[in-house]
Every structure is written in C-alpha cells, then in structure tokens.
Amino acid sequence: DTAVSQTPKYLVTQMGNDKSIKCEQNLGHDTMYWYKQDSKKFLKIMFSYNNKELIINETVPNRFSPKSPDKAHLNLHINSLELGDSAVYFCASSQSRGGYRAEAFFGQGTRLTVV
Amino acid sequence: RKEVEQDPGPFNVPEGATVAFNCTYSNSASQSFFWYRQDCRKEPKLLMSVYSSGNEDGRFTAQLNRASQYISLLIRDSKLSDSATYLCVVSGDSSYKLIFGSGTRLLVRP
Numbered sequence: 100d101t102a103v104s105q106t107p108k109y110l111v112t113q114m115g116n117d118k119s120i121k122c123e124q125n126l127g128h129d130t131m132y133w134y135k136q137d138s139k140k141f142l143k144i145m146f147s148y149n150n151k152e153l154i155i156n157e158t159v160p161n162r163f164s165p166k167s168p169d170k171a172h173l174n175l176h177i178n179s180l181e182l183g184d185s186a187v188y189f190c191a192s193s194q195s196r197g198g199y200r201a202e203a204f205f206g207q208g209t210r211l212t213v214v
Numbered sequence: 215r216k217e218v219e220q221d222p223g224p225f226n227v228p229e230g231a232t233v234a235f236n237c238t239y240s241n242s243a244s245q246s247f248f249w250y251r252q253d254c255r256k257e258p259k260l261l262m263s264v265y266s267s268g269n270e271d272g273r274f275t276a277q278l279n280r281a282s283q284y285i286s287l288l289i290r291d292s293k294l295s296d297s298a299t300y301l302c303v304v305s306g307d308s309s310y311k312l313i314f315g316s317g318t319r320l321l322v323r324p
Contacts, residue, residue, distance in 0.1 A: 147310045191312075202260045205259070
C-alpha cells in the first residue's frame with residue numbers, strides 16, 4: 100500500500116492552462132505539505148496544512164491554490180500556468196508529536212512541464 | 215543567511231571509505247532534525263532522525279550540536295548503493311514547517 104500517493108506522475112501542458120495535482124495519505128497524519136523542487140534540485144516548502152487548516156503559505160503566487168477536503172487529502176490547483184512553474188511538485192505528510200515534528204513521508208512527485 | 219546550509223559536493227569516494235557531511239541551521243528554536251536521502255528522479259526518503267544524544271543506525275551515525283547549530287552524518291564503509299543526494303532537514307520557527315537544505319551529493323566509485 101502506498102503511504103502517500105499523488106497523481107498524475109507526469110503533466111505536460113501549455114502556458115496559460117489550469118491544472119490540478121491530487122494527493123492522498125493513508126498514514127493517519129495530521130499535517131500535509133506541498134513542496135516544489137526546481138531544476139537546481141532545491142526543495143522549497145509551498146504550503147502546510149494541519150487538520151485541513153492552512154498553516155503555512157510561503158509567499159506562493161495566488162495562482163496556486165491548495166485545497167484540503169479532509170485531513171487525508173491535499174490537492175493543488177494551478178491557474179494560468181507559466182514556464183517558470185515547471186518543476187517537480189512533492190506532496191508529503193507528517194504527524195505532530197507534542198510540539199515536535201515527526202518525519203515526513205513523500206509522494207513520488209509530479210513532474211510538471213509547461214511548454 | 216540560508217535557514218539550512220549544506221556543502222553541495224559532490225563528494226567522490228571509493229567503496230569502503232568513510233565520509234562525513236555537515237549541515238548548519240539558523241533557527242536556534244528548531245526542535246526536529248533529520249537526514250533524508252534522495253535518489254535521482256525519486257522522492258526524498260528518511261534516512262534517520264537526529265537526536266540530541268546522537269544516534270547510530272548500522273553504518274550511519276548522526277550527531278547534533280545545538281550550541282553550534284550543527285548536524286552531521288557519518289557514513290562508514292561506503293557502498294556503491296550509497297550514491298545519492300543527502301538532505302539535511304530541520305523544523306522551522308513553526309513546528310508545521312520542515313526546511314530542507316540544498317543537499318550534498320555523494321558518488322561512491324568501485
């Protein structure tokens with residue numbers, strides 16, 4: 100059973116389009132994240148949700164809109180895609196532990212290419 | 215100053231070598247520390263958590279120095295399969311934030 104699964108694995112689309120990436124975790128974790136890994140391989144946090152509530156938004160353009168229908172799901176919708184949005188997007192989840200943060204588990208990534 | 219800093223490498227070592235990676239972090243309030251491994255075109259995977267007392271898992275030893283805000287990873291008896299990028303991860307000013315370093319690339323040659 101895949102602990103954190105995201106779809107699609109690959110996404111090729113034209114500039115200006117709108118696309119969504121879906122993520123689900125079956126670990127019972129209370130926190131989910133979206134990370135972006137650019138061509139320089141740097142993993143940067145975009146959003147963090149705890150029990151469906153947005154906790155962290157790291158100055159991401161508002162073309163990116165996350166949605167968490169329940170604590171097991173965190174989707175990412177991107178409007179008006181730009182060339183610079185090309186990257187690998189990783190979903191992850193982890194569990195709060197009394198003020199500490201347990202390790203995060205990652206989905207396999209969505210490789211987005213905007214042409 | 216970056217929140218988490220690592221030497222990007224690459225570290226190119228022969229099989230059987232011992233190699234050490236270092237990582238510094240800027241937020242003295244950070245409470246959680248990890249080393250992850252990422253293979254090419256794959257997701258990051260937890261290698262080990264880092265505890266204040268230091269911890270060991272087989273050939274891997276992690277150390278934390280809170281006073282110097284420094285984390286290390288030591289790999290003994292390197293294997294070809296250890297070739298990967300090693301990511302230092304630290305919780306941020308919020309416990310809901312895990313911050314990744316830019317990674318250190320390790321190449322183990324026969």
